[in-house]
Each structure stands twice: as structure tokens, then as C-alpha cells.
Amino acid sequence: MTKLYFTREQQEQLKCNPNVQAVSEKAITYTDAFKRHFIAEYEKGKVPREIFEKAGLDIELIGLERVKSAGKRWRKAYHKSGVEGLQDTRKINSGRSSERELSLEEKIARLEAKTRLLEAENELLKKLDLLERQMKKK
Known part of the structure; x- marks a missing residue:
């Protein structure tokens, strides 16, 4: 993971983008719709940087390495599990086994x-x- 941290101002700026679900000082969570859009555009031949820029995301602020790694992670998840692989399941899958x-x-x-x-x-x-x-x- 990158060592670049987001300031409060940068976090607020990123939160204003409709493709961003949440931002912390260390990470950005993108919407599932944006991830699907990314895959569709990538398969048309566009590069990750171009897709992020057209979505109104500031590459200089996010960092090119974050853009590349997010794209790589989403492509891998999509090829493995299809559209379901792009969904954020952290809220519904805590990873803990059932206690019953x-x-x-x-x-x-x-x-x-x-x-x-x-x-x-x-x-x-x-x-x-x-x-x-x-x-x-x-």
C-alpha cells in the first residue's frame, strides 16, 4: 500500500466526486458503479489514467500508483468472479464464522x-x- 496520506482538505475534495463512496487518510473506496464503468471502458481499450481523469478524479491527488493498483485489482476480481467480484462486501462479510x-x-x-x-x-x-x-x- 502507498505511503501517501490524504489531508482533511484532500479527503473532502475526493468525497465530492460521485464515483467515490468513502475516503480515509489512507484509502479511497470507489462506488460499485464506477468499478463496473472502469471495466467497461478498459475493455474498450482505454488506459486506467484516462478512465479516472474522465470520471473527474484528480490523478495528481490520488497518485498514479493507486490508480494502477486499483485497476489491476478490479480487473483480477472481474475476471475471477464477474460483476459480483467488483462489489464491496466488507459490510456483509465480516469474515467471522457464525456463533450460533x-x-x-x-x-x-x-x-x-x-x-x-x-x-x-x-x-x-x-x-x-x-x-x-x-x-x-x-
Whole structure:
């Protein structure tokens, strides 16, 4: 991450842009609509700097390195997961597991799934062992 920090004035200036969702002293959060627009324009052959400038974002203020890394991150997410990959999921996905108690049926289902996975792994290992022995005989 960059070591350039935004002053209060710079943060306020960036917040005025409709493509910016939030700004802190270290980071900018762009709207999902802007990310989709960025991908569409990039696929038409435009460079990240040009897309940001036409969106009214000051490259000198943001920093070219931030622009390039944001574009790279969004392209990677888009190619991996499509439009869903561009959505900001920090509010809905805290990364914490559920604290609730599992029902008996859920516990059984999880254990059965784990058992099937382990059985499949064992079968795979057996097949690999058999193939290795066949290769050694030849």
C-alpha cells in the first residue's frame, strides 16, 4: 500500500466526486458503479489514467500508483468472479464464522460430508499408489 496520506482538505475534495463512496487518510473506496464503468471502458481499450481523469478524479491527488493498483485489482476480481467480484462486501462479510449452535441434523450433515471427502481422498491416494507401482514395473 502507498505511503501517501490524504489531508482533511484532500479527503473532502475526493468525497465530492460521485464515483467515490468513502475516503480515509489512507484509502479511497470507489462506488460499485464506477468499478463496473472502469471495466467497461478498459475493455474498450482505454488506459486506467484516462478512465479516472474522465470520471473527474484528480490523478495528481490520488497518485498514479493507486490508480494502477486499483485497476489491476478490479480487473483480477472481474475476471475471477464477474460483476459480483467488483462489489464491496466488507459490510456483509465480516469474515467471522457464525456463533450460533448447530442443530443435530447440521452436525450430522457436516460430518457425513467430511467422511465423503476423506473417503474420496483415500481412493485418490490408492489410485496414485497403483499408478506408481505400474510405472515402476515398466
